[in-house]
Amino acid sequence: MISEQLVDLSRLQFAATAMYHFLFVPLTLGMVWLLVIMESVYVMTGLVIWKDMTRFWGKLFGINFALGVTTGITLEFQFGTNWAYYSHYVGDIFGAPLAIEGLMAFFLESTFIGLFFFGWDRLKQTQHLMVTVLMAVGTNLSALWILIANGWMQNPVGAEFSYQTMRMEMTDFWAVVFNPDAQAKFVHTVSAGYVTGAMFVLSVSSWYLLRGRDIEFAKRSFRVASAFGLASVLSVIVLGDESGYTVGEAQQTKLAAIEAMWETEPAPASFNVIAGINEAEQKNDWAVEIPWVMGLIGTRSVTKQIPGIHEIKAKNRERIVNGITAVIALETLRKHRDDVVAKRVLEATKGDLGFGLLLKKYTTDVRQATPAMIDQAMHDTVPRVTPMFWSFRIMVGLGFAMLLLFGLSFWATLKGEFQTRPWLLRAAVLMLPAPWIACELGWVVAEYGRQPWTIYGVLPTHMSVSTLSVNSLYGSLAGFIGFYTVLLVVEVYLMQKFARQGPGSLGTGRYQFEPAHA
């Protein structure tokens, strides 16, 4: 049996490296469009300050991009190194969007980023703008395919299990591509990236304005960032995850956990604004509720019920019991490939095969599963509520705080008087970390909320790992912590060095604090 420690360490390693990667990705996604906007203005007006803006923000973009690339390779490796069984079990479906991402998107952004930085003197203005646009399209397409892959983990459509190959196989590629979960995730995630890019430019520009330096440069940057940020933050909130809410069972479980909805209430359910969650007794000790709201958000109706955690668990228990039959049939078939009876049984029960596999955490032979084990497995089917509940609320709260900030900033730029409102500039500087915190918490809600599954309802997390020694995991984890700490220190050092230097770091002679030429 697979050791708990191995599973925990593998999860920790994936969570740590994925969340670390996600420090850099949102900024890339957003800043690249700000570069496109700035360069477009340059090409249209011929004003050199817009070219300098593109190049200066591009420099910071590049420092961030380097770590995005570095940490992205880790994730591709990790599927194979630490999640080998996962890779085998779902590679037929999951691998395809990953490979297409490489072919369609990653080649594009990586080829053109070279020309973006080095092609200024070798390309015509319009050609260079085209390069920048292609780089932006590439980064965003990249996100699309990654989130199609990820969406399938949340809602595994267009695929079927085959006992001969012992894996999931694709039956409908377009179902995988147009998976509503994937599409909802895509718009939500890239919009969050746009907000991150806008916040970064807004904050750094505000800092220049507060210091009274590089005013013209900072004003223009502030203006672009506030407009782009306002549009993006509205898109994050309005499009949001909302369309993904009601789709699929994964989201129902997630929704119940996010809302700490233990019981199924008569429709329309009330919304828990905050609550004292009691995990041990599986209830809320107290809650501040708004009647009706949850039902309206969750179902867009006043009559449909939203299942609570207890109801979900009770249903899952039945599926686990049914899944035992599926697992037994599968194991028979693996020994005798043409056992007709077993084949028929597996066909009838295969929808619950994954639920049967949940028991593998407690026993190698599911025939031996005791009612206590089945109860354990049932409790596993819903993630812990407290982290879900609070992560979601902090994320949403930060989203609205940013909406306010971008709204006020945009209003100020329309009025043309943002310099007379130092409190706004100070708030913009202080809010710099907000999008990162929100993005990371969004990741927690989406991915922790999928537990105990790697592929929802199909493959339990504890079956997905590679058969490695615990020592290997400690070793590699130590390596990652070491490398990533050094890299983060270096990156932050360079970011603040160039942000402090400002556009003077371009060496054009047009800005303050030009560095002494060596």
Place this chain on the structure above:
Amino acid sequence: MIDYPTLKILWWLLVGVLLVGFAIMDGHDMGVGTLLPFVGQGDDERRVVINTVGPHWDGNQVWFITGGGAIFAAWPLVYATAFSGFYWAMLAVLWALFFRPVGFDYRSKVHNATWRSTWDWGLFIGGAVPPLIFGVAFGNLLQGVPFGFDDYLISTYTGTFWQLLNPFALLAGVVSSAMITMHGGMYLAHRTEGAIQQRAVWGAVGAAGLMVVAFIGAGLWLKFGSIEGYVITSAIDPGALPDPLAKTVARSADAWWRNYRAQPLLWSLPLLGIAGALIAAALVAARHTLSAFVASALAIVGVIGTAGAAMFPFVMPSSTQPNASLTVWDSASSHLTLGLMFWATLIFMPLIVFYTSWAYRVMRGKVTLAHIRANEHTAY
């Protein structure tokens, strides 16, 4: 739709194309990284060397990433077994690769000699380590790797990391390292002038010579040493659903030579490897740098093709449970996925080649010391 057996073979070819593409494209900038500390003397010269690949290394690296993604999609079982089995070797590749994006981008952003020389050695590691490990991995594939499957097809690697570093595998590592260094040297000779070019030519010629000797040595070792190949002894149904446990496999001394006996035309591959390297060396010495680069690219096709042709249809033979060996027939994805990915590759690969060529064309010409000094803030 193309039939399943044909697709299985097409994907063997396509993975080969992606590996060769990786070795030629990312290979030349890894070779440049390997040569960096030796060819560039002083900061300005090193910046010249780095800027020959500055605009391109990132795009080139995608050959590797896409190659990995393609193996994941087309041969999931190979991906799972190889990456988890070669755990520490893979992590060494990964960690070496870390030095490249940050090394290229961060090195010249700070005026400090220690900072810069640290990153230079980082770029050396990022260039030298991956090809070495990939060569060692190929050396192990040719000997078989200790792994097996249970009924659930959960793979377990039963060897140790140190076992991978056996003498034959290390020789294969030398072949691979020398090949990539040669190729980087050819590229560097093409994009530089003067003293830097002279040193690059020496590096390229030396590496080409070493590669030829090591490559022939490895061939002789395989022929006359005690290395056994693998052969499928049961009937093969190429159209069957992939099941690596459904066949029987035997080991025999001449198994890796069977394909060459059956198709003598395959001998053109090792010949291309040797002749390509020798011709490239001669051309670069005569300063026909572009044709030298092309010749060394052809040598790469020959060398990688030689190993692939010997092993076909095996991809990853198992030394401990030979029947569980992974082959072209029984480790592939489903018919639908292979077909779909084939068309995706067919559409996008020409596009990629097109815009990559354009990027190289835009940035063509020699990178000079004068250029570096004039572009203090923009060049790497």
